[in-house]
Amino acid sequence: MIEKSLKGDHIYWAWVAFLLVMIGIGFIAYMRQWDLGLGITGMGRDISWGLYIANFTFLVGVAASGVMVVLPYYLHNFKVFARITIFGEFLAVAAVTMAMLFIFVDLGQPARVFNIILYPSPHSVLFWDMIVLSLYLILNIIIGWRTLEAEHQEEAPPIWLKPLVFISIPLAFSIHTVTAFIFSGLGARPFWLTALLAPRFLASAFASGPAILIIMCIIMRRFAKFDIGQEATQKIALIITYALSIHIFFFLVEIFTVFYGGIPEHVHHFEYLLGRGGQSILTISAWISLVLIWIAFLLMINPQTRKTEGTLIYALLAVIIAVWIEKGLSFIVPGFIPSPLGEIARYSPTLAEIFITIGVWSVGILFLTVLYKVTVSIKKGMVS
Amino acid sequence: MMNRRDFLKLACFSVVGTPARSVFDRLTGKDIAGPTKEGQPKWAMVVDLKMCASKPGCRDCVDACHSIHNVPAFNNPKDEVKWVWTDSYKNIFPEQSHRFVSVEVQTRPVLILCNHCENPPCVKVCPTRATFRREDGIVMMDYHRCIGCRYCMAACPYGARSFNWKDPRPFIKKIKEDFPTRTKGVVEKCSFCEERLAKGLKPACVEACTTKALTFGDLNEPNSQVRNLLASKPNIRRKAYLGTEPKVFYLE
Numbered sequence: 001m002i003e004k005s006l007k008g009d010h011i012y013w014a015w016v017a018f019l020l021v022m023i024g025i026g027f028i029a030y031m032r033q034w035d036l037g038l039g040i041t042g043m044g045r046d047i048s049w050g051l052y053i054a055n056f057t058f059l060v061g062v063a064a065s066g067v068m069v070v071l072p073y074y075l076h077n078f079k080v081f082a083r084i085t086i087f088g089e090f091l092a093v094a095a096v097t098m099a100m101l102f103i104f105v106d107l108g109q110p111a112r113v114f115n116i117i118l119y120p121s122p123h124s125v126l127f128w129d130m131i132v133l134s135l136y137l138i139l140n141i142i143i144g145w146r147t148l149e150a151e152h153q154e155e156a157p158p159i160w161l162k163p164l165v166f167i168s169i170p171l172a173f174s175i176h177t178v179t180a181f182i183f184s185g186l187g188a189r190p191f192w193l194t195a196l197l198a199p200r201f202l203a204s205a206f207a208s209g210p211a212i213l214i215i216m217c218i219i220m221r222r223f224a225k226f227d228i229g230q231e232a233t234q235k236i237a238l239i240i241t242y243a244l245s246i247h248i249f250f251f252l253v254e255i256f257t258v259f260y261g262g263i264p265e266h267v268h269h270f271e272y273l274l275g276r277g278g279q280s281i282l283t284i285s286a287w288i289s290l291v292l293i294w295i296a297f298l299l300m301i302n303p304q305t306r307k308t309e310g311t312l313i314y315a316l317l318a319v320i321i322a323v324w325i326e327k328g329l330s331f332i333v334p335g336f337i338p339s340p341l342g343e344i345a346r347y348s349p350t351l352a353e354i355f356i357t358i359g360v361w362s363v364g365i366l367f368l369t370v371l372y373k374v375t376v377s378i379k380k381g382m383v384s
Numbered sequence: 385m386m387n388r389r390d391f392l393k394l395a396c397f398s399v400v401g402t403p404a405r406s407v408f409d410r411l412t413g414k415d416i417a418g419p420t421k422e423g424q425p426k427w428a429m430v431v432d433l434k435m436c437a438s439k440p441g442c443r444d445c446v447d448a449c450h451s452i453h454n455v456p457a458f459n460n461p462k463d464e465v466k467w468v469w470t471d472s473y474k475n476i477f478p479e480q481s482h483r484f485v486s487v488e489v490q491t492r493p494v495l496i497l498c499n500h501c502e503n504p505p506c507v508k509v510c511p512t513r514a515t516f517r518r519e520d521g522i523v524m525m526d527y528h529r530c531i532g533c534r535y536c537m538a539a540c541p542y543g544a545r546s547f548n549w550k551d552p553r554p555f556i557k558k559i560k561e562d563f564p565t566r567t568k569g570v571v572e573k574c575s576f577c578e579e580r581l582a583k584g585l586k587p588a589c590v591e592a593c594t595t596k597a598l599t600f601g602d603l604n605e606p607n608s609q610v611r612n613l614l615a616s617k618p619n620i621r622r623k624a625y626l627g628t629e630p631k632v633f634y635l636e
Contacts, residue, residue: 036550036551036568037548037549037550037551037568037569038532038547038549038568038569039462039463039549039550039568043549044461044462044463044549045461045462045463045464045543045546045547045549046461046543048534048537048538048547049534049538103533106533106534107531107532107533107569108530108531108532108533108534108547108548108568108569108570108571109530109531109532109567109569109570110531110532112512112529112530112531112532113531115511115512115514115529115531116511116512116531118512119512119513119514119529121510121511121512121513122410122411123410123411123412123413123416123508123509124508124509124510124511124535125509126509126511126533126535127511130511182535183538185509186505186509186538186539187505187541187626187627187628188505188538188539188540188541188542188626189538264478335538336538339543340540340541340542340543340623341471341475341476341496341542341543342474342475342478343461343475343543345461345462
């Protein structure tokens, strides 16, 4: 089946070549980091997590969101999603791969990564995150690939696949919950110490992940002449609308508790995020995210703009960018400002850090391109 | 008399309950702070802020510590590695500071170091057990096991942990051969001079202090100097409300 990824037109090959170049640049930057240490990034004593962990958090959400098409299809027999579940599963595969790579490039001693397995630590949430992420990755590879194989051979998927799908559904929720627990269990960081974090993560993930999925489907329709159908697109758009509304609601609930509760330790982080310490990349991107999320919300709750593809695309892009900022830099960095010693440090990623980040994204997008290419070839073959 | 129902309940609890309790303790890190063994010391430090401030600009303890432990000097706040250092009273005890506290107190230097918590959040979150708590209460680092994920730095409420963002060796003024240097990519911090305690010596900072501001001793010893100070003078700890049970105490 994989050989189907080797047959493509020149646009396909140009795209693959472009991704390979990006991976190469990222790899060179990573070799520098390997030699010189994490000091080549913008991170430092006070702000000790940055762009890598930000992308990790966002991508775990994208991975979890695959369940938004898998669940209706398998649990509710919602046939409209029949053509799209595999794309959801493969999106999860690519996203988990990137998430794990982002953890890896964030390590100071990457050669010792297997110490996590050699010295299992049940009281560390990071240990559990590794377990659920690995399981989710393996399950989605098996489920996606075996289903596709069955389609290719024009037979029903094997029965043993069903239980795996049923396990993968709660597991999708668990990967993002456990990822939220990494942060929300720290008494030292009041910005993250909120029981609402896991639900907020899930809501924003179920808005942004499916938004990426629709964009992918639109791209596939343009370039691969493969259409998932108007009904599926609109159903996913509706799911996004609900998730987005819940996400905004959760955000406002958090804002209320923090500012009305008025505990200085909680308030300070939000004040710095919104600009008390002066303008910075952090505050500007936070405001961009806030504006975009409301634009997206207005475009999505209005049936006219949601049902018109021209405006829907803008709404989806706004959701993706807003959530990427909100769950990324706007989430990780303010946790460290002010520091436990009241220090107001600044963070901006360095060029090397950005190249490594682009490199990791390119690996994931390359995976996604190949997996989607194979899937589309097989699905189109079935139709003809 | 116990009826059948109660008997079954009890049986279920003893079969499921006990392991469930221990699983719960392990997951929440309760097992980290185990009971003290008979005859084990529990090390603690008392810092007298007034005495410390009596010698303005003094860095004796910091220099002593950093030179014997091969702590690099990076001269920029981003890469800085610190085991013991000072910050102002209003930064260290923000909840005790208000505008009517005298300027003299507010700007008083406060010596800070790892608190060697009884419930160390850093130990709880470490995914490789590279940082661990000994039975005498000292929170230690295994520099050879640390993968450099910096989860402990995010978890420490005291900013006590430093990461080696670069190779530290070129930045060590004079390498002491009898103490290990660290490599890039690992976390480090104060160890209460466990290598000196093993030889029956006091921590280097305590020994270097000429104002007698630092007292080190055993909390399990009822007549120890630290116990006497804590019993006789009002004292505070940093962010005690977090339940970490810090073992560095401050006399105001």
